[in-house]
Amino acid sequence: MDIFDNRNISPMLIAEMKDPFDSPDYIFEIKWDGIRCVSYLGTETDIRNKRNKLMAPIFPELQNLHEQVKVKCILDHELLVLRNGMPKFYEVQKRATMTNPFKIKLSSERYPASIIAYDILYYKDKDITMLPLIERKKYLQDVVIENEMISVSRYIEHNGIMLFDLVKEKGLEGVVAKKKSSLYWQGKRSKDWIKFKVLDTDDCVICGYIIKEKSMTSLIIGQYDEDVLVYKGHVTLGVSLRILNQYNYKVIDYSPFGYIPQGNDNAVWLAPELVCIVESMPTDKGGFRQPVFKGIREDKTALECQV
Known part of the structure; x- marks a missing residue:
């Protein structure tokens, strides 16, 4: 079954938490404080959380997300609400529980959500989960048209300790270290992904x-x-x-x-x-x-x- 048509992806998870380290074998990116989601973007926008709940109706400001990618794809990303440039988990979680269309509309106008994409699992008509992460990152950078609705997670190589110190200084949640060669195993906790947490x-x-x-x-x-x-x-x-x-x-x-x-x-x-x-x-x-x-x-x- 085509994973785009099946629409039942369970995201790959982090298996370990360690002290910050440097390594040429890893990339390091910010751990964002939001809701983990997978988006299926083709002729329409279909956003789902880890339990496969439909999120697009609750976040109508993202209904045209599919227009911000160049080809049909599946993105793994964080769904978050930023206030003064900082993620506010309470705001995004509060919205996720709303059912009243009027309240959803008001909240979407007052605290609009956005996504930060850090992985791509499907490109055009092809499952690319078995490509190494560093190659998937190239596809991701190429496919996304960034605006206030969507951005691509930036990463650095080698210097995990430096990024952690910067994240700690800014009061963010932490850093994720990912092995460059890591494949994407749906629903599995992988030791190829490691988190450094400030708190x-x-x-x-x-x-x-x-x-x-x-x-x-x-x-x-x-x-x-x-x-x-x-x-x-x-x-x-x-x-x-x-x-x-x-x-x-x-x-x-x-x-x-x-x-x-x-x-x-x-x-x-x-x-x-x-x-x-x-x-x-x-x-x-x-x-x-x-x-x-x-x-x-x-x-x-x-x-x-x-x-």
């Missing part, structure tokens, strides 16, 4: 919440160790019930951990279904230091949140 970002399951003094809300979070839900503590900064109430969640009358962790006697327990993003300072012990709630993500299941 640790973890996907966690929301297991409940506690209302604290001054009406502050603290989320109780967990992660799975294979199929066992493990208590990971609380996140309070950035949390509000207003944000949580935008999503469907189910209140339950027992702790989903099978016991009540210390300090959670007054918790409102939730079915472990919603996934959130928690950003924190790196630690050697694998815990969360100064955790900050960064938003809900609907493109990941609870069981994918592994320790």
Whole structure:
């Protein structure tokens, strides 16, 4: 089956996180804080997230994206909203949950989305996933007509540490190192792609919440160790019930951990279904230091949140 016609690509994923390094065998590019998507661009624009949800109706400002490529192609890219040149994950994620056409239109005018393309999987009528990355990059640079709607991810060779230091200075999320010879394996976690992160970002399951003094809300979070839900503590900064109430969640009358962790006697327990993003300072012990709630993500299941 032609991968363009089938339209069911699961993006290749990063398998490892390491300290920054230099290497002549890798390219290094900025890790953007948005929603990972694949776009099928021919006579129309078809944008899909990692779970194959149609995104073009929610981002109407990108409906003519197919006019910004020279030939029929499939692009792997980040869908993001920039404010003052910086990616704002909350804005793009908030839009991704909208269903009201009027609200979508208002948001698209106020905070227009754009894409940064970093890979191409199909060119004209040919699957090119088995070409080395550095060759795919040449196709990508040739096919895209850049404007405010779409840009091509720039990369540097060899100097991963220098780029990481610059990204850290600018307050961006991190850097991705990709082996020049890497092929594109759909849906696989590849050790050929490595991330350097300025801040640790973890996907966690929301297991409940506690209302604290001054009406502050603290989320109780967990992660799975294979199929066992493990208590990971609380996140309070950035949390509000207003944000949580935008999503469907189910209140339950027992702790989903099978016991009540210390300090959670007054918790409102939730079915472990919603996934959130928690950003924190790196630690050697694998815990969360100064955790900050960064938003809900609907493109990941609870069981994918592994320790």
